[in-house]
Amino acid sequence: MIYLDHAATSWPKPPSVVRAVAECMEEAGGNPGRGAHPLAMRAAEALFACREAAASLLGAPGPEHVAFTMNATYALNMAIKGVARPGDHLLLDSMAHNATARPVFALAAAGVSYDLVDLHGGGAAALASLAAACRRNTRAVIVTHVPNISNRAAPLSEIGAFCRRRGLCLIVDAAQSAGAFPIDAAGWGIDVLCAPGHKGLCGPQGCGLLLFGRDEFALGPTILEGGSGVRSLERGMPDALPERYEAGTPPTPALAGLTEGIRFVRAHGEAAILAHERALRETAAAPLRRTPRVRLYDDGPGAVLLFNIDGMPSPAVGEALAQRGICVRAGFHCAPLAHRALGTGGSGAVRASFGLSNSPGDARALADAVSEIARA
Amino acid sequence: MCMATMPSMTQAMKAKSALAARGIEAEVVGVDPALTRAGCAYGIRFDCAGRAQAERILRGRGIRWGELFGVEEEDGA
Numbered sequence: 001m002i003y004l005d006h007a008a009t010s011w012p013k014p015p016s017v018v019r020a021v022a023e024c025m026e027e028a029g030g031n032p033g034r035g036a037h038p039l040a041m042r043a044a045e046a047l048f049a050c051r052e053a054a055a056s057l058l059g060a061p062g063p064e065h066v067a068f069t070m071n072a073t074y075a076l077n078m079a080i081k082g083v084a085r086p087g088d089h090l091l092l093d094s095m096a097h098n099a100t101a102r103p104v105f106a107l108a109a110a111g112v113s114y115d116l117v118d119l120h121g122g123g124a125a126a127l128a129s130l131a132a133a134c135r136r137n138t139r140a141v142i143v144t145h146v147p148n149i150s151n152r153a154a155p156l157s158e159i160g161a162f163c164r165r166r167g168l169c170l171i172v173d174a175a176q177s178a179g180a181f182p183i184d185a186a187g188w189g190i191d192v193l194c195a196p197g198h199k200g201l202c203g204p205q206g207c208g209l210l211l212f213g214r215d216e217f218a219l220g221p222t223i224l225e226g227g228s229g230v231r232s233l234e235r236g237m238p239d240a241l242p243e244r245y246e247a248g249t250p251p252t253p254a255l256a257g258l259t260e261g262i263r264f265v266r267a268h269g270e271a272a273i274l275a276h277e278r279a280l281r282e283t284a285a286a287p288l289r290r291t292p293r294v295r296l297y298d299d300g301p302g303a304v305l306l307f308n309i310d311g312m313p314s315p316a317v318g319e320a321l322a323q324r325g326i327c328v329r330a331g332f333h334c335a336p337l338a339h340r341a342l343g344t345g346g347s348g349a350v351r352a353s354f355g356l357s358n359s360p361g362d363a364r365a366l367a368d369a370v371s372e373i374a375r376a
Numbered sequence: 377m378c379m380a381t382m383p384s385m386t387q388a389m390k391a392k393s394a395l396a397a398r399g400i401e402a403e404v405v406g407v408d409p410a411l412t413r414a415g416c417a418y419g420i421r422f423d424c425a426g427r428a429q430a431e432r433i434l435r436g437r438g439i440r441w442g443e444l445f446g447v448e449e450e451d452g453a
Contacts, residue, residue: 033384033418035406036405036406048386051386064387229385230384230416231412231414231416231417232414232415233415240383240387241384
């Protein structure tokens with residue numbers, strides 16, 4: 001089987017990740033921050049190690065600026081709904097995934113307005129889009145760093161500088177970029193960066209990051225409340241980061257695995273990982289550009305190859321590839337706005353996404369299989 | 377021994393790590409809720425001989441603590 005769906009979740013996980021999950025369950029099986037006995041303390045140490053690793057990789061000011069969530073979607077909901085108030089105006093990336101679009105749409109029903117902005121056409125164009133769309137009541141800019149069906153990264157450092165000048169909150173969806181692109185949350189002026197643990201960071205599913213890039217930044221009222229392990233006689237969540245945003249028991253074994261996933265990324269380096277993925281993508285794309293009936297979209301360097309075969313619905317192409325042992329994802333990828341921006345909003349497309357575990361042979365096998373399906 | 381109450385488990389871990397990096401051994405411990413008036417809490421316990429240095433280190437790293445006081449060592453009974 002050839003796995004080319006790394007944009008959905010990376011697989012296989014590094015052996016060190018799998019071992020860390022098992023070891024955590026066997027040796028650190030207490031509830032972190034709930035009690036002070038040895039197993040609870042070992043679990044708390046596992047969480048702290050993950051916070052330190054994530055803060056260091058993604059440029060948070062400190063480990064306490066990393067809160068754990070179930071996934072990036074939870075983190076984005078907490079960030080977006082924690083910032084916007086009725087009467088506010090938001091600027092939403094036109095390449096947004098539903099993880100950011102749907103929270104904004106939900107807020108729109110509660111008196112928050114928004115506009116879509118194109119942030120993936122280069123620095124000058126992105127800043128011009130922002131300046132043109134900014135209003136007196138604009139509160140936040142919500143950016144998809146790298147869309148899940150495109151390879152074009154938003155110029156975060158420039159957008160961050162714009163937001164600082166205008167006093168806007170910058171929320172970043174790093175679902176596709178964390179672990180694949182260098183990120184400096186504090187240095188780039190990112191207020192909140194949201195990332196899953198299970199994609200480029202190579203961790204298990206069930207864990208995500210809500211990372212604060214600035215000391216002085218704070219969200220408004222929490223949207224999740226519950227046990228935090230501290231200040232339990234008070235009615236509200238504690239003020240201190242990160243516990244304020246961590247209601248309930250965290251997925252400690254998954255986070256122990258995530259720590260090893262982050263170490264794995266650091267050992268390889270994001271630049272080397274991205275170069276590897278780009279090379280594989282090009283190995284597959286080159287022959288397909290000459291293949292009749294095959295249409296490539298957003299055909300730039302990156303880990304994602306988006307395509308269609310003329311006359312075939314994308315799910316049928318995905319199924320034909322699955323029958324040949326190749327795992328890709330077809331359809332709309334939970335990103336109807338991005339598909340519309342790329343011109344595939346009518347019927348979606350097929351997405352092959354490469355990862356560190358893939359080889360040039362995998363890329364050639366994809367090209368051969370797509371060519372064979374297109375000839376049929 | 378000395379104990380400093382911390383606003384959260386994460387801050388307690390961060391304090392322990394900061395002190396360890398400067399050669400001061402500290403342990404994260406649960407704090408008697410009666411001391412905090414807010415319920416469950418954590419703190420760090422370390423040798424009072426290094427108290428002044430520990431305070432400098434924590435202050436230098438921007439790590440806040442609640443109260444810092446001496447505690448009696450358990451006698452193992």
